[in-house]
Amino acid sequence: MTEHIRLDLPLLLPTIPNEADRCVERLLAELTERDGVAEAHVIAALGDEPAKLCVHYDPEKVGLAQIRKAARAAGAALTARFGHLVWQVEGIEQERRARTVGETLSRLEGVFEAQATASGALRVEFDRSLIDEARVSSALASLGVGRRDSDMSATADLAASDVPAAAPHPVLADKQAPDHGEDADHSHEGGEGAGHAHGGIFGSNTELYFALISGVTLAVGFALSWTGAAPEAISTALYLAAYFFGGFFTVREAIDSLKLRRFEIDTLMLVAAAGAAALGEFAEGALLLFLFSLGHALEHYAMGRAKKAIEALAELAPQTAVVRRGSTTEEIPVEALVIGEIVVVKPNERLPADGFVIEGTSSVNQAPVTGESVPVDKQPVPDAAAAAAAADSVAATSRIFAGTINGSGALAIQVTRLASETTLAKVVKMVSEAETQKSPTQRFTDRFERIFVPLVLGLVVILLFAGAVIDEPFSATFYRAMAVLVAASPCALAIATPSAVLSGVARAARGGVLVKGGGPLENLGGLSAIAFDKTGTLTEGRPRVTDVVVAAGATEQELLQTAVAVEAHSDHPLAAAIVRDGTERLNGLPQKATDLKSITGRGVEAVVDGQLVHIGRDELFAEAGGTPLPQEVKASADELRAQGRTIMIIRQGARYLGVIGLMDTPRETAPATTARLRELGITRMIMLSGDATPVAKAVAASVGIEDAWGDLMPEDKVEAIKKLRTEEGKVAMVGDGVNDAPALATATVGIAMGAAGSDVALETADVALMADDLAKLPFAVDLSRRTRRIIRQNVFVSMGVVAVLLPATILGLGIGPAVIAHEGSTLIVVFNALRLLAFREVPFIRQERIAEERTA
Incomplete structure (x- = not known):
């Protein structure tokens, strides 16, 4: 039976009762609809304790990532007590090792969830009041896993002090503000794990070298035994050496699995190799461990290709930037850049920071970040001070992203984000985190393995008593049982889905x-x-004014002056269009408006020339009261709507001035x-x-x-x-x-x-x-469908090989052929998954042709 976990998470909720009610209602509704959530409710704040979200959930079906997502959507935030870190680590050679690392960390007090991948991505969700990053690093060190040097130098350190104090239902001044308590914690402290970051005496390739040494000693021992050129004891000693080098990493993984009271594939292989040795079949046992370790090493190498595709993202941004200070320039590390500094970028150089252009014009290749195939022309902002005050609203023609490539013109950029907070840095972090989020198929295969492996062990025990049914020596029965152990080990199944997901996520990121x-x-x-x-x-998203219909007794000048005065205080896209296009039509200056109030989904109200002005849809005037909407104004609005226009009705005091029609292209x-x-x-x-x-x-x-x-x-x-x-x-x-x-x-x-x-x-x-490009959506859907097909192919191959080998070994197939087929299937599924890295999207010119043909 699957275990359901109760989790209490501190929350920040708005103080306004109606808002809080709506937030809570939305949050609980979103969570309880999730598959795997048994119950969710909010515990009211008590004294200095903030409100808490209590969730009873099945970690096999839903994770904390979904809970964080629901909290954000509801306008709530999880406090800094809830830690969320994403690290890149070394010492995880393959998927089974990654699973062991994740489950070991999950058993630490204060850790809610922990997931690791064969590519070296590690995600841990934890309670800061019970455990800290140093303790996590120490636990990793005990497993021979440590953070990479590049990760330890990261500067995105969001401490608990960045989060507002957890008063009872404190107001969130800006619901769109980042929830620092949830961001990845790239601490500078390497912890004890730092010394284990190289995988062994040969560095990250130690497992491959050990496998090759195992193969060489096996080959020499077999040659000496076959030719009789040396005593049998020497061949046996060489076989034992092959056992040592071929089984070194397998033994380590099996021990860690047994500590978790779990039988894994590595354990089955060791039992089979030990069984072969017990029968005196040292050569076959050595062959098994050699091929098994070689398969793992090649799997590690192949997965490394997908991993490098992701690591390449982090290497896009330059390490240094040229900063203009007064009349001089100097080169400094990008980590030293501060918001507001001016960076000078020469032609054909990579841009070192997020910001906006204040001097120069150029075309910038944004493909590394947005996936856009055509360079984007950039020009200076009209007002640098205004742009700095509202950096997120800067037009795309002036906005710059770190890691993109400048064209032929020199640019001066004003920095708007620290190096650790650039769009590129966040993408790299989120892609790394994405690797650790299991897919439905992977969750299924993990559950299947937990059931299947003990069943295999049970079958082997039964086969050991085959001599009671058929007439054969125990040595033959034991050999058959060991061959079945090899055949039934679902190695390929363990890597079938993770390899495809990693490759798919990497290819998608490369495509923007x-x-x-x-x-x-x-x-x-x-x-x-x-x-x-x-x-x-x-x-x-850039509407324009197409129609201005004036009501009886008003003038177009009066209507536009009033509308522009009010909408100038709003940041709504329709308001911006009225201000822009209305100002062009005005002969004089607009009036001044005060006391602007937004009426959500209906319109706005403000005071102009001492009179209350309402601008919005028909429903606004029914709710606001006052003079009812005249029939002629309503008729004009209905006519414009029928033509596909968005309408804005303007009323000043008791008098209706008319209707403005807008259309979004x-x-x-x-x-x-x-x-x-x-x-x-x-x-x-x-x-x-x-x-x-x-x-x-x-x-x-x-x-x-x-x-x-x-x-x-x-x-x-x-x-x-x-x-x-x-x-x-x-x-x-x-x-x-x-x-x-x-x-x-x-x-x-x-x-x-x-x-x-x-x-x-x-x-x-x-x-x-x-990119702000809808054409990327078919690419995402097509890539996802290709990934699903490859996952199904991999699962079919891995299960199919087991289905064929299992009866074959029962009927007499030896350990050698079984392990060759077994490891071959593992490599097949990995390299099949790597095909996703070469996925090509359908050229958009073809998409346009498709649309034309459908129209015709």
């Missing part, structure tokens, strides 16, 4: 798509329904993208929008989507996703990762557009399209 683990990678490829946000996803790539998604098997696509239903339907039709749901508030989008999940089973949501955070968290797979530079998008989504 951040996939946060095996779960989203598998789920994305298994979907048949996708919901899209409208603004900024299917459209450009659909993305040029949207029709081709939806056509390609249908070709990939996405049978249902829905657009969700806060705009009126006619507007939503008009935009949806223009991009090839038949189903559009309009008039949706943010909470309505969450309900829409829940409805779709009920109808379709699994559904993805594509949005901008800010306003759509709750809906992204509710979907089976949340996909954020234009995540580069956006903390909220990177943290909330399961899949992040780094």
Whole structure:
């Protein structure tokens, strides 16, 4: 029976009762709907203790990553007491070793979850009040595992002091602010594990050298025995040497597994080799350990190729930067850069930091971060002080990312993020963390192994008594039982899924798509329904004023002056469009507005010239009271809506001034993208929008989507996703990762557009399209489907080999052929998975042709 764990996590919740109620309700609803969560409730704050989230969950089905995601979407934050670290380590040679390391750390007091991978990624969730990073490092050292030097020099150290004090329900001044207590903790302290970071006397290749030495001593011993050129004792001594070198790492892993009271594949192999020695078959036992260790070493080498694809991301940013200070420049390490400094970048150099252009023009190759195939033209911001005050709002034509490549022009960049907080640094950290998130198939195979291995041992015990049924000497019966041990060991199964997930995540990152683990990678490829946000996803997100309809008794000048005055204080995209386009039409200066208040989902109100002004949709005026909406104004609004416009009605005091119509331009790539998604098997696509239903339907039709749901508030989008999940089973949501955070968290797979530079998008989504390019979505879906196919192929091969070898060895197949087939299957699944690194996306020119053909 699967164990359910109770976990109490300190929370930060808003103080406003209504907000708190909504946050709590959303948080609990999101969690209890997760497969594997038995119960979730919030324990109220008591005295100095903050509110606590109590979750009863099955760690085999759901993890703390999903709990953190739900908390963020609900506007809550887990406090700094809940530690979350991601390290790169050395000393983990293969997947079974990684599993042992993870389970050993999981048994430490204060550790909630621990996962390690064969690529050297380690993720630990822990309670800072019970255990610290030094204790984790010490535990790793006892296993011969240590942090890499490059990881120990990282500077992203987010201490507990970075988090607001845990007062009862403290106000979150900005719900989009990063939750420092959850970020990866790259401590500078190497701990005792630092001395174990090289894998043995031959460095990281020690296992391979030991395997080769085992093979050489085996070959020499066999040659001497076959030719009779030396006494048999010498051959036996050489076979024993082969045993030592071939079984060195296997013995270490078997001992660690037995400490955890778990029988692993390594244990089975050792028993088989010891059995062969007991029968005097030293040559076959040595051959078994030689091939087994060689297979592990080659597996380690092959997995290293995928690992290097990820490590290459971290090496994109330069180590130094040229800083302009006064009239001079000097070169300093990128770690020493501070926010606000001016960095000078020469032509064809890599950019050392995130920031914005203040001088110079150039084309920048952003492919290393966003996956964009065409360089992006960059120009200076019009106002550096304003840009520094709102760095996240800087236009894409001026924003710069560390690790990208400058073109032919020199640039001066103002730094907006520390080296440890750049978009590239966060991508590297999140990709490393993604490796540790198990996919559904991997969870299944892990559970299968735990049941299958003891069954194999039981079968072997039964086979040892075969002499009571058939007439054969015990030596033959014992040999057969040892051969069955080799044949039934599911080595290939253990690596089948992790190798594919690692390769898939690495390939996606190289293409500008951040996939946060095996779960989203598998789920994305298994979907048949996708919901899209409208603004900024299917459209450009840059609406323009198309119509100005003046009410009786008002003038266009009066209407625009009032609208521009009010909307100048709002940061909504529609407000920006009214200010930009309205100002161009004005003959004079706009009026001054004060006391701006936002009415969520309806509009805004402010005071202009001593009178209360309301700007928004029809519903706003029914809620605000006052003079009812005149029939002629309503008719004008309805007509504009029927043409696909978003409308804004303006009322000053008791007088209606008129209607402004706006339209957001659909993305040029949207029709081709939806056509390609249908070709990939996405049978249902829905657009969700806060705009009126006619507007939503008009935009949806223009991009090839038949189903559009309009008039949706943010909470309505969450309900829409829940409805779709009920109808379709699994559904993805594509949005901008800010306003759509709750809906992204509710979907089976949340996909954020234009995540580069956006903390909220990177943290909330399961899949992040780094570029603001919808065309990357088919690439992500196609890669996911290819990954699912390779995982199925690998599982079929690994299980198929066991299914064939098991009866074959029972019927007399020897240990030698069995171990060759056994290790061969392991290498087949690893190299099959590596094919994902060479995956090529369908050229978008072909996608456009597909869209044209469908239109025709």
